[in-house]
Amino acid sequence: MTQYILRRLLQVIPVFLGTTLLVYFMVFALPGDPIRALFGDRPPSESVIAALRQQYNLDQPFWVQYGLFLKNLFTFNLGVDFTGQPIAATLGRVFPVTAMLAVEALAIQAVFGVAFGLIAGLRKGKIFDSTVLIASLVVIAVPTFVLGFVLQLVVGVQLGWAKPTVGANADWGTLILPATVLGLVSFAYVLRLTRASVIENMNADYVRTATAKGLSRPRVVLAHILRNSMIPVVTYLGANLGGLMGGAIVTEGIFNVPGVGQKLYQAVIRSEGPTVVAIVSVLVLVFVAANLLVDLLYAWLDPRIRYEK
Amino acid sequence: MRFSRTSKALGLLAVAALALTGCGSAGSGSSGQATAGDPNKIITAYSNEPQHPLMPSNTNEVYGGRVVDLLFEGLTTYDANGKSVNALAQSIDTSDGQNYTIKVKSGAKFTNGEAVTAKSFVDAWNFAALSTNAQASSSFFESIDGYDAVSATKKVTGADGKSTSTPAPTAQTMSGLVLKDDSTITVKLAQPEADWPQRLGYSAFMPLPSDALKDPKAFGENPIGNGPYKMAAKGAWQHDSQIALVKNPDYQGNRTAKNGGVTFKFYTDPAPAYTDVQANNLDVTDVLPTNALKTYTTDFPDHNLNKAYAGNATLNIPNYLPEFQGAAGQLRRQAISMAINRDEITKVVFNGTRIPAKDFTSPSIDGYNANVTGSDVLKFDAAKAKDLWAQANAMSPWPAGKVLQLAYNTDGGNKEWIDAVANNLKNNLGIQAEGQPFAKFAEILNLRTAKTLPGFTRAGWQADYPSLYNFLGPLLKTGASANYEGYSNPEFDKLLTEGLASKSTDDANKKFTQAQEILFKDLPNLPLWYQARQAVWSQNVSNVDSGWNGVLLYYNITAK
Numbered sequence: 021m022t023q024y025i026l027r028r029l030l031q032v033i034p035v036f037l038g039t040t041l042l043v044y045f046m047v048f049a050l051p052g053d054p055i056r057a058l059f060g061d062r063p064p065s066e067s068v069i070a071a072l073r074q075q076y077n078l079d080q081p082f083w084v085q086y087g088l089f090l091k092n093l094f095t096f097n098l099g100v101d102f103t104g105q106p107i108a109a110t111l112g113r114v115f116p117v118t119a120m121l122a123v124e125a126l127a128i129q130a131v132f133g134v135a136f137g138l139i140a141g142l143r144k145g146k147i148f149d150s151t152v153l154i155a156s157l158v159v160i161a162v163p164t165f166v167l168g169f170v171l172q173l174v175v176g177v178q179l180g181w182a183k184p185t186v187g188a189n190a191d192w193g194t195l196i197l198p199a200t201v202l203g204l205v206s207f208a209y210v211l212r213l214t215r216a217s218v219i220e221n222m223n224a225d226y227v228r229t230a231t232a233k234g235l236s237r238p239r240v241v242l243a244h245i246l247r248n249s250m251i252p253v254v255t256y257l258g259a260n261l262g263g264l265m266g267g268a269i270v271t272e273g274i275f276n277v278p279g280v281g282q283k284l285y286q287a288v289i290r291s292e293g294p295t296v297v298a299i300v301s302v303l304v305l306v307f308v309a310a311n312l313l314v315d316l317l318y319a320w321l322d323p324r325i326r327y328e329k
Numbered sequence: 330m331r332f333s334r335t336s337k338a339l340g341l342l343a344v345a346a347l348a349l350t351g352c353g354s355a356g357s358g359s360s361g362q363a364t365a366g367d368p369n370k371i372i373t374a375y376s377n378e379p380q381h382p383l384m385p386s387n388t389n390e391v392y393g394g395r396v397v398d399l400l401f402e403g404l405t406t407y408d409a410n411g412k413s414v415n416a417l418a419q420s421i422d423t424s425d426g427q428n429y430t431i432k433v434k435s436g437a438k439f440t441n442g443e444a445v446t447a448k449s450f451v452d453a454w455n456f457a458a459l460s461t462n463a464q465a466s467s468s469f470f471e472s473i474d475g476y477d478a479v480s481a482t483k484k485v486t487g488a489d490g491k492s493t494s495t496p497a498p499t500a501q502t503m504s505g506l507v508l509k510d511d512s513t514i515t516v517k518l519a520q521p522e523a524d525w526p527q528r529l530g531y532s533a534f535m536p537l538p539s540d541a542l543k544d545p546k547a548f549g550e551n552p553i554g555n556g557p558y559k560m561a562a563k564g565a566w567q568h569d570s571q572i573a574l575v576k577n578p579d580y581q582g583n584r585t586a587k588n589g590g591v592t593f594k595f596y597t598d599p600a601p602a603y604t605d606v607q608a609n610n611l612d613v614t615d616v617l618p619t620n621a622l623k624t625y626t627t628d629f630p631d632h633n634l635n636k637a638y639a640g641n642a643t644l645n646i647p648n649y650l651p652e653f654q655g656a657a658g659q660l661r662r663q664a665i666s667m668a669i670n671r672d673e674i675t676k677v678v679f680n681g682t683r684i685p686a687k688d689f690t691s692p693s694i695d696g697y698n699a700n701v702t703g704s705d706v707l708k709f710d711a712a713k714a715k716d717l718w719a720q721a722n723a724m725s726p727w728p729a730g731k732v733l734q735l736a737y738n739t740d741g742g743n744k745e746w747i748d749a750v751a752n753n754l755k756n757n758l759g760i761q762a763e764g765q766p767f768a769k770f771a772e773i774l775n776l777r778t779a780k781t782l783p784g785f786t787r788a789g790w791q792a793d794y795p796s797l798y799n800f801l802g803p804l805l806k807t808g809a810s811a812n813y814e815g816y817s818n819p820e821f822d823k824l825l826t827e828g829l830a831s832k833s834t835d836d837a838n839k840k841f842t843q844a845q846e847i848l849f850k851d852l853p854n855l856p857l858w859y860q861a862r863q864a865v866w867s868q869n870v871s872n873v874d875s876g877w878n879g880v881l882l883y884y885n886i887t888a889k
Contacts, residue, residue, distance in 0.1 A: 058465065065467055065468045065471070066494060067460030067480045067482045067497075068460055068464065070493070070496050071460055071496045073493070103378075103379075103381055103382075104381060104382050104546065104549065105568060110568070110569075113569060114569065172601075172604055180608065183608070184604045185601045185602075185604065187594050187595075273598050273601075276596050276605075278569040278595070285597070286597060
């Protein structure tokens, strides 16, 4: 097991180098001069442009710039962005906010998705099942931004139950509204996955055996049906966590959440290579970690899966 | 507030979805409207993360600018009408428009207790101008004698044959800027500029305490100023979230704060801010989402602002177009100007968020005159336009089948009004006119510089400081930096030079107005409309207004 984890961790190195190089190159190749863009319509003096270029190594060729970036990274110095802010501080600010948002969304979709899916599966064909299925279709069909604007308008402005935006004081409470929006779409998928899986497992031999042994209904449902139905759901949730971390741009925009999505968007618009690459690097690590976690959970959920020969 | 039928239906859907998912209690977020009655009467306002640390000379964009303007007070400030009034300056004297003697008032203090003296200005200006400090607004000092030396560059040719320039100042301070004593500064400009004092209210010219120059980086994070507000605490700038300012109790100037403080909340998108103002969760926003421009006056019946500021839009006519030269060309320019229905386009296309132009400058500038002789050519008159066009054709006929191209950049939302202007020309003059789209503004700029644009082009200008000259000189003087169309009239140039050498602003403005009379005859470009600032505010505040440059006068806003 330890060997397996070590091997997986070693794989991170080439993935990390590859992605950062690719992203660095893409930002480098973006059209427009980022330094000139700092000045708007009024042209700055030539000497100021030159001084800034020097300051950010933009007068160096691509490989030198990338090399300097790697060198800085290994000395745990992410440098400063074009606005003079330390990039490490920026990461330390935006990642906790988005992590909170993602975890909250993940919790909402996991708890409610699995619970509703389980009940719907157990009562296949009954009214609850059909209602939930139709409702989940509706949720999947409505785009995130529509859902976001409507919730914001109804809950935030009309009913006044919550602040319509998050802003500076992001905490578990204020993030509920965006987390709900973010979690809703995946909630529908989790629900449908769980339901299908539960229905499939209800007729499995081991469930029949467990029932025949005289185990109580709750024990059969929770220990046998649910546990075995979790494998596809966990895979989906694991892949989803990475997506939630990076893909919350729309939701963060609607609810003005000062998180990763917003910062990444701004950094790309301003062609701030170092910031973009730093954020993407952390996202890569989150993805890799989430996938590793999913693989380890498999072994726990289904002991037949073994990582060592 | 009102909801349309669709939004009601969508709302019901959302509530149903919430109930289904068991999240009906999503409103547990504690303080819905509790912030409304804050006892400290702190105003909250829309803003965004400043692009640079808050060093006045390095702040050249709007979001940092509005904060710096409140934190610092310079030699002069601008009143709501764009008139430059003395603030820390006791007097600014000149006999020739080139040599200035500035007396600084005594008694003013920075919020750390340090006195504001003439040295606070001289050191700050020299710091700002020196190229190795890479300050964004360094070019504002270019009029001062000796600027060339502090901003000199050296060309270096690298191993790959590419040459790059590096800053290589030959002096550390500007020779024209002299500190006489604690309260006196003398300034020698490279040439006479009577409107130079009008620039002194711009943030680049603010004084700095001595600590600022020792560690500019740390200072930019926690700036110490002398203006109507100060930072609420060390670290009051929460990056990507907000900046909190509180009233500076020691402030003596005329921009007295009428509220306890201003907290600028950052939004990367104007839409959530608009929603927040509707929910009384934000007090004022001055950037409206595009789709709200049609509805903001009904969404906020008594809580909205639409006021012209110092920016305009024009249709520029290249001087090399053969059809627009000589007497016939002059008639054509007039005909086209009178064929454009500015009132209708600003009303229909812009929902009244632009104001039809009456001159070549802007109404928020001191010296503005809506009735300059000859400005009748900006009034819509289809019959007269047709008549003038026919007269021009009698002298030299308009080439058969020629299409008049109107160049515009598609990245700025210009298509609608360009099409409207083209339709005006078609219907009222009977000629073929059409928009000529370009993806980027820079593309058009390249063609304008190369003088190869086949037709007219749209252009806009935003003033750096409230002076009529700032609209006329850089754009239309012979050989000026932004005079891409190549307009040249010695009589016009002479009036500008005389204006700059005047003894007073009023005398200068008279000359600049006379210069505009020439422009109305020549029509080097066709003024279309003035830019205007739109803003809406919550039920919790009142007295919202904007200044000459479109920035809200935050110090005047009062909490209810």
